[in-house]
Amino acid sequence: MEEDHDAGRPTRARRAAALVLQGVVLALTAGPSAAQMGGNTYTYVAFDELELATSPEAQPVVFDGEAWYGGDFDRLWLKAAGEFGTSEGQRDAEVALQALYSRAVTAFWNLQAGVRVDHRTEDGGATRPRLAFGVEGLARYWFEVEAFAFVGEDGDVTGTLEASYDMLLTQRLVLEPEVEISLASEAIPESGLGSGFTEGEFGLRLRYEVRREFAPYIGWSWERAFGETADLVGARGEDGTEGTFVAGFRWWY
Amino acid sequence: MTRHIHRRDFLRATGVLGTLTALEAVRPSWASATDGLQRSAGGVLHGSGRELDLVIDRTRLAVDGRGTRAVTINGTMPGPMLRYREGDELVINVDNRLDEDTSIHWHGIILPNDQDGVPGVTFDGIPARSRFTYRFPLEQNGTYWYHSHSGFQEQLGMYAPLIIDPAEPTVEYDREHVVLLADWTFEDPYRIMARLKKHPDYYNNQRRTLFDFFRDAADDGLGAAVRDRLAWGEMRMMPSDIADITGTTYTYVMNGMGPVGNWTGLFEPGERVRLRFINASAATHFDVRIPGLPMTVVQADGLYVKPIETDEFRIAIAETYDVIVEPRENQAYTVFAEAMDRSGFARGTLAVREGMEAEVPQRRERFLLTMADMGHGSHGDHEGMDMGGMDHSAMDHAAMDHSAMLRAPGTIPPDVTHGPGDHGAANAGVAMVATSRIDEPGNGLGKDGWRVLTYADLEATEPRPNFRAPDREIELHLTGNMERYTWGFDGVPHADAEPIPLTLGERIRLTLVNDTMMAHPIHLHGMWMELENGKGDLCPRVHTVDVKPAEHVSVLFDADVPGRWAFHCHVMYHMHEGMFRVFEVREPTAVDGEGS
Numbered sequence: 001m002e003e004d005h006d007a008g009r010p011t012r013a014r015r016a017a018a019l020v021l022q023g024v025v026l027a028l029t030a031g032p033s034a035a036q037m038g039g040n041t042y043t044y045v046a047f048d049e050l051e052l053a054t055s056p057e058a059q060p061v062v063f064d065g066e067a068w069y070g071g072d073f074d075r076l077w078l079k080a081a082g083e084f085g086t087s088e089g090q091r092d093a094e095v096a097l098q099a100l101y102s103r104a105v106t107a108f109w110n111l112q113a114g115v116r117v118d119h120r121t122e123d124g125g126a127t128r129p130r131l132a133f134g135v136e137g138l139a140r141y142w143f144e145v146e147a148f149a150f151v152g153e154d155g156d157v158t159g160t161l162e163a164s165y166d167m168l169l170t171q172r173l174v175l176e177p178e179v180e181i182s183l184a185s186e187a188i189p190e191s192g193l194g195s196g197f198t199e200g201e202f203g204l205r206l207r208y209e210v211r212r213e214f215a216p217y218i219g220w221s222w223e224r225a226f227g228e229t230a231d232l233v234g235a236r237g238e239d240g241t242e243g244t245f246v247a248g249f250r251w252w253y
Numbered sequence: 254m255t256r257h258i259h260r261r262d263f264l265r266a267t268g269v270l271g272t273l274t275a276l277e278a279v280r281p282s283w284a285s286a287t288d289g290l291q292r293s294a295g296g297v298l299h300g301s302g303r304e305l306d307l308v309i310d311r312t313r314l315a316v317d318g319r320g321t322r323a324v325t326i327n328g329t330m331p332g333p334m335l336r337y338r339e340g341d342e343l344v345i346n347v348d349n350r351l352d353e354d355t356s357i358h359w360h361g362i363i364l365p366n367d368q369d370g371v372p373g374v375t376f377d378g379i380p381a382r383s384r385f386t387y388r389f390p391l392e393q394n395g396t397y398w399y400h401s402h403s404g405f406q407e408q409l410g411m412y413a414p415l416i417i418d419p420a421e422p423t424v425e426y427d428r429e430h431v432v433l434l435a436d437w438t439f440e441d442p443y444r445i446m447a448r449l450k451k452h453p454d455y456y457n458n459q460r461r462t463l464f465d466f467f468r469d470a471a472d473d474g475l476g477a478a479v480r481d482r483l484a485w486g487e488m489r490m491m492p493s494d495i496a497d498i499t500g501t502t503y504t505y506v507m508n509g510m511g512p513v514g515n516w517t518g519l520f521e522p523g524e525r526v527r528l529r530f531i532n533a534s535a536a537t538h539f540d541v542r543i544p545g546l547p548m549t550v551v552q553a554d555g556l557y558v559k560p561i562e563t564d565e566f567r568i569a570i571a572e573t574y575d576v577i578v579e580p581r582e583n584q585a586y587t588v589f590a591e592a593m594d595r596s597g598f599a600r601g602t603l604a605v606r607e608g609m610e611a612e613v614p615q616r617r618e619r620f621l622l623t624m625a626d627m628g629h630g631s632h633g634d635h636e637g638m639d640m641g642g643m644d645h646s647a648m649d650h651a652a653m654d655h656s657a658m659l660r661a662p663g664t665i666p667p668d669v670t671h672g673p674g675d676h677g678a679a680n681a682g683v684a685m686v687a688t689s690r691i692d693e694p695g696n697g698l699g700k701d702g703w704r705v706l707t708y709a710d711l712e713a714t715e716p717r718p719n720f721r722a723p724d725r726e727i728e729l730h731l732t733g734n735m736e737r738y739t740w741g742f743d744g745v746p747h748a749d750a751e752p753i754p755l756t757l758g759e760r761i762r763l764t765l766v767n768d769t770m771m772a773h774p775i776h777l778h779g780m781w782m783e784l785e786n787g788k789g790d791l792c793p794r795v796h797t798v799d800v801k802p803a804e805h806v807s808v809l810f811d812a813d814v815p816g817r818w819a820f821h822c823h824v825m826y827h828m829h830e831g832m833f834r835v836f837e838v839r840e841p842t843a844v845d846g847e848g849s
Contacts, residue, residue, distance in 0.1 A: 037821070038746025038831020042450045072679060072739045072746065072830075104678040107734050108489060138736055141486035168462040212448070212455050252451065 043069045044252065049205075051248025053221065058085030058092070062221075062246070068102065075102040077112060094120040098132055109137035116150055126190075128152065142166070157185040158193070174215070178203040187228060192236075194228020207250055216249040280314075281329040283414070283431060284508035284516065297334045298327075301341050307332070307357070309379075309401075309411065310350040316437050316504055317511030323410030324351070324401065330509050331433050331533065332399075332413030339394040339420040345387045347379055354378040357387065358402040358778070359415060360571060361555050361796035364389040366816025369778055371402045374819050374835055378403055394419035395555030396529040396573045398433070405442035408535035408825055410435075410509075416529065417555075424551050426527040426577060430518035434530065434568065434590050434599050436503040436537040437511070446826055449497055453738045456499045459596065459619045460491060484624070488682055490770055492621040494735060495696070497771075497826060498536045500597025505537065507590060507601040515610065516601035522583050526603070527551075528576050532568045535825040538593035538772060538799070540567050540698060541574075543586050543603065544614060548576035550706060554795040556781075557714045564703035567593070567695040569774035569799035571823040574706075578603070585609035593697065593772075595619040620697035626770050628671060628684020628803030659762065662722050663789035665689045666764060666807045676744025676768065680732035683768040687805035691786050695772070695801065709786050711793040717783065720790035723762035723809055727753065731800060731822070731832070733769040739830060740822065746831020747821075755812040755838045765798070766805040773827065774799045777836070779818040782808035797823060812838045 049064040060083040068075045082095030100114035116132040119125070134148030142165060149159045164178035180201040184193045205219030225233045225240035233240040281296030298305050312325040326332025337343060349355045356378050358370040368389040372378030379385040400412035414431045438445065448455040470478040485492055510516040520526050528548075532539060542548075542565040549562045552575035560577075568574055568590075580586060585604040592598060595616050602610060660666070669687045676683070694705035733740040741747070755761060763782070765775060774797050781794040785807045792809075800806050821833035 037748060037828055037833040038741065038750075039748025040446075040830065042447055044451050072737060104737065106678055107681040108736060138489055140489065141483065142489060168460055169464070170462055171458045171460060212452055 039071060041069065041071050043067070046250075046252035048250055048252075049248060050251070051217075051219075051246040052086070053083075053244040053246050055244040056242065057087060058090035059087045060085050062248075070102070073104040075110075076100070077102045077114075092120070092122040094118070094122070100132060100134075102136070106137075108139070109135055112136055112148075128191075139163070152188075156188050158188070158198075159183045172209045174207050174209065176203075176205045176207065178205070184229075189232075192229070192232050194230075194232055196228060197226040198229040199223065199225050203246075205246070213253060214249065214251050216247075218245070218247045220244070221246050280509045281327075281331060281333050281413070283334040284329075284331060284433070284510070296329065297336055300335055300337045300343055300345070304344040304346060305335065306346045306348065308348045308350060309355045316439075316506060316509070317513040319439065321437075321439050324355075324406045325410060326413055330410035331435070332411065334414045334416060334431060335399065337391050337415075337417045339391060339417055341417075342390050343387065347385045347387065349379045349381060349383055349385070352381050354380055354403050355406060355411075356402045357399050359387075359397065359399050360776070361395075361397040361573070362389075362391070362415070363393060363779065363781070363814070366779065366814060366818065369816075369818070371778065371819045374817050391417050393417060393555065395552055395557075396431075396531065396575050397555050398531045398533055398573065400533060402819075405446075405535070405825060405829075407533070408436075408438065408442040410437070412533040414529065414531055423557060424527065424575075424577070425525065427524040428520060429527040429529060430603075431508070431529045431531065432516075432518070432588060432601065433508050434532045434534060434537075434539050434541075435506050435509075436498070436534040436592075437506045438498075438502045438504070440502050442535070442825070445498060445502065446829060449826060450738045450830075453497070453735050454491065454494070456497065456501045457491070457493060458499065458501050459493050459495075459594065461493055461621075488627065489736060490622075490627070490681070491735075492623070493619065494622065494770060495594035495619065496537065496592065496596070497738075497824070499594055500592060503537065503592070503597060505539075505590065505592055505597050505599035507588065507599040510601070512598060512600040512613075516588075517607060517609070518588075518601065518603050519607070520580055520603055520605065522581050522605065524579070526578050526580065528578060528588075530568055530574045530576065532570050532572055534570050536570070538567055538569050538695075538774070539590040539599065540565060540593060540695075541588070541590045542566075542703075543578060543588050544612070546578045546580055546586050546603075548578055550711075551575050551577055553711050553793055554797060556794050558793055559712045559714055559791075561706070561710050561712075562704070563706040563710075565694075565698065565701075566706035567698060567799075569772065569797060569823075571774050571776050571797040572795075572799070585611040587611040587613050589614050591616055593695070595697070617697070617701070622696065622770055622802065625688075626696065626802035627682070628686050628688070628768075659722055659726060661789075662720060662762075662809055663783070663785055663787070663792045665691055665785060665787045666805055669805065671766070671768075676730060676732045679734055679737065679739040679741055679746065680730075680744045680768060681734040681736060683730075684766070684803040686803075687766045688803065689806065690801045690804040691784075691806060693801065695799075708784060708793075708799075711784070711786060712788045713791045713793050716790040717792070717794075721760065723760045725759060726762040726764060728764040728766060729834070731765060731767045731769055731773050731775070733771070733827070733832070735770070740827040740832035741830075742832065742834050747833035747835075748831055750834060752817060752835040752837040755836050756841050757812060757815055757838055758841070759812045760809065761812060762807055762809050764805060764807040765800050767800045767803055770802045771824075772799055772801050773832070774823040775821070776823045777808075777810065777818065777820050779814050779816065780810045780812065782810050784808055812836070814838060815840060 045067045047065040062083040064081040067078045077100040079098040084093035096118045098116045100112040102110045102112045112134045116130045118128045130150040130152045136146040139145045144164045147161045162180045167175045182199040186195045201223045203221045205217045207215040207217035209215040222243040230240040283297045323330040356370045369375040394417040397415040399415045400407045504511045508516040549560045588601040590599040692709035694707045698705045729742045732744045776797045783792045818836045821828045
């Protein structure tokens with residue numbers, strides 16, 4: 001067969017990486033060792049979104065990716081999301097990285113806990129580590145849902161709630177609406193956040209699955225700040241509402 | 254409506270006529286168009302009174318004109334037919350020329366435990382570049398098969414027929430052909446496995462779309478269409494999930510040849526032709542029919558049954574059916590084996606000479622699962638019924654000893670309310686009512702205006718001697734979660750499970766409750782299962798029982814051979830993920846000694 005292996009017969013590089021990860025996962029779980037007929041481990045890597053936005057002026061590349069390694073019940077997850085400007089003089093970047101231990105607790109839901117580190121290059125750069133706790137899974141009626149709480153060094157708590165849905169127009173053409181709502185327990189001025197609901201995002205992406213693994217898409221993404229956060233944005237002389245056309249692709253392996 | 258496939262045109266289009274025609278010859282002679290009764294040709298190995306040699310290797314060959322590599326036995330796919338006579342001793346030297354372990358399991362054969370060929374259960378496997386000799390007596394006759402029990406070698410072509418002629422002929426026929434069905438993929442099975450694990454609907458290209466919703470709303474009314482979507486959405490299950498792996502990647506093959514290749518078996522008009530159907534697929538149930546020819550089933554899983562005429566039968570993975578057909582016309586007949594999910598078909602031809610073709614039927618439309626497949630009651634009248642205290646959730650699934658309430662042997666289990674059983678994260682939902690569906694031909698069958706075989710039709714030719722009530726009942730739930738692609742028994746994969754102890758001489762009733770929406774062909778090694786289909790002591794004995802969605806079915810078996818016996822779903826990908834158990838048959842004293 002071609003070099004198209006996965007968990008069953010890994011390549012050398014992947015085997016090395018897998019061994020390191022396996023050590024971490026086994027240390028966390030102390031489950032039975034991998035054996036045929038159950039107990040197998042797999043590795044997943046995906047960019048759910050990798051897209052170019054037409055506005056604001058920075059014309060950022062926006063990405064949202066995840067990877068996991070592990071068995072049926074215990075997995076190590078890595079998540080990366082962020083954006084970086086692509087136009088002249090607008091090269092600032094923002095990225096959020098998460099490393100999470102994930103435990104399958106019911107048929108459709110996983111509990112996840114770990115650390116999150118946010119970094120932005122704007123204004124000389126800032127890095128913010130936080131603890132992350134959340135639940136991820138498939139809700140009734142086929143909604144992919146995740147709800148997370150993040151606790152910062154000062155005890156500040158923020159949260160996000162995300163839901164998306166795949167609507168099949170054909171076997172390959174899929175329309176995916178997505179909403180994300182962010183909250184904060186208290187105002188966090190250095191992040192430009194007020195307390196309560198802070199931001200909402202709505203996306204609508206139409207993808208064409210050339211293969212299941214690779215799907216270019218076009219879409220519209222709309223963001224708006226709420227409440228105190230909107231006031232803070234307004235005070236900076238910016239508009240708290242923004243819509244942009246996006247084009248990109250989704251890929252996984 | 255006719256679909257003629259012109260192989261020559263197809264091959265010319267690919268521009269590789271010469272090479273691939275040569276590669277297509279990498280097939281045993283028994284699978285080529287021959288007089289099936291010829292006994293001396295290569296590809297048919299006669300083992301009576303002599304040792305046989307089997308070489309396991311990777312071989313380049315072609316399926317429907319496309320080059321590929323398979324794991325082969327003696328260089329062919331399928332491998333050579335082994336032919337014995339009842340009472341022979343089988344002596345086979347296996348030469349493993351692969352760079353990985355291999356094994357051969359003799360499917361359906363009653364044999365000593367250490368000859369059963371299951372790595373990690375009955376022996377250590379046959380290491381790369383090494384040899385192993387199998388040796389055991391054949392005390393049965395009929396149509397069987399042998400295959401690898403290592404990795405995904407079976408998916409990659411390592412399977413072949415094992416035919417044991419009876420000491421005294423019972424069924425009369427003039428000619429025979431083996432019709433071995435399988436699902437071939439040009440992809441790496443490990444990659445298929447990984448894809449299913451990550452996106453379990455990867456190969457389902459028959460999912461319901463927005464336009465199906467509009468069509469249903471137009472046909473059934475908006476309210477009904479919405480209610481239907483909500484009901485399935487609430488369970489997070491797809492009614493279109495009939496097969497995990499489909500014609501999207503599979504080329505369905507008959508004796509190693511795809512629909513284009515058109516395997517052909519010859520006959521003379523007026524002959525009684527015995528067709529030995531074997532389903533050697535990794536993940537495909539087939540619905541078999543021969544338009545224009547009624548089939549008389551004479552054997553199921555290698556054992557005689559009272560002859561029963563039918564027009565179609567579903568052959569689950571690993572099952573065998575022997576049928577007699579009597580073509581009288583000087584013409585060709587299509588042997589049509591449609592994949593259960595209708596995403597493709599295997600096809601061959603019975604003809605009076607080479608090169609003939611008959612009309613190839615259109616595939617039927619894929620069916621949808623119904624609420625009956627979710628255990629919401631197949632007749633719609635189960636909810637609220639008093640089941641007389643028979644509540645599965647209150648029972649200890651692992652081992653129950655309550656012979657006082659055991660029903661008569663050979664009878665069909667009554668409907669049972671399931672209760673809110675919880676098998677953990679590895680299982681998604683349980684049937685509310687577990688029902689016997691033994692008299693159903695299977696989803697998507699029985700509405701075409703012709704006869705379809707059911708398990709309830711099968712009846713042994715002779716009553717079982719010493720047919721008695723079981724000593725003990727064991728209940729196992731077939732569990733799975735399509736979204737996680739986890740499979741097991743009672744929510745536990747084999748990797749996390751202990752062997753189930755049995756005492757030598759014990760008679761067991763094994764009740765299988767399918768908590769999933771898929772059919773699972775469950776195979777017990779080393780011991781015959783008496784399928785309790787209501788025929789009493791004429792229950793057919795089988796090596797594989799296909800358990801329909803939300804069905805419960807019971808079998809009886811005598812734990813009469815010591816050792817560790819594999820018991821598993823024969824969907825390779827379900828087995829690989831843990832739908833597998835070991836029954837350990839122990840000497841009575843040994844059990845006492847261990848205090849277990």
